[in-house]
Amino acid sequence: SQQGEEDPQALSIQEGENATMNCSYKTSINNLQWYRQNSGRGLVHLILIRSNEREKHSGRLRVTLDTSKKSSSLLITASRAADTASYFCATTYSGGYNKLIFGAGTRLAVHP
């Protein structure tokens, strides 16, 4: 059962532009995380935002969380070709043994 749904499914931009990906979820959460996956590889954790936080930054990444709308966004500023990857949001909920529920992901292509 997918909790999160990313939007758009695919995004194609030029180097230097900003990339924004959105995630919606269905039930109350403890936190929401974003992961990146390079083609054919495992996932790498990018950033975690707790349910009582509204915004978080890490380098060129900015994540927002709106619990009233059950949505989050990931902004990558000044994108680089190396940012080309799939990006997934994942949520955890209370009593869930730290299980993550993933969305289907956004495929980002950054062209030089």
Next chain:
Amino acid sequence: DVKVTQSSRYLVKRTGEKVFLECVQDMDHENMFWYRQDPGLGLRLIYFSYDVKMKEKGDIPEGYSVSREKKERFSLILESASTNQTSMYLCASSFRQGRTDTQYFGPGTRLTVL
């Protein structure tokens, strides 16, 4: 750095074979997870374990079993492989909930069942 390793990057098996996928983590994590990833479906949880010898079904446990005899090792078993089990399999580990919820992933095993 946390390291999660998986026994094979690529695996080709025949229908009906018994398949073992091994995962080892070196961070003394309590939780370990097995996911499968298919295009357009994201990651789906097969099984997870929150302690040695403990296991819980995920969303799609049918056709799979798991074993956790040691804290650092979590095995996924396909008792009789079928073509619809052709997929990318990802192992992950994490601390028990309440410490940090970040999961650390292995590189994945791409399994093809012929």
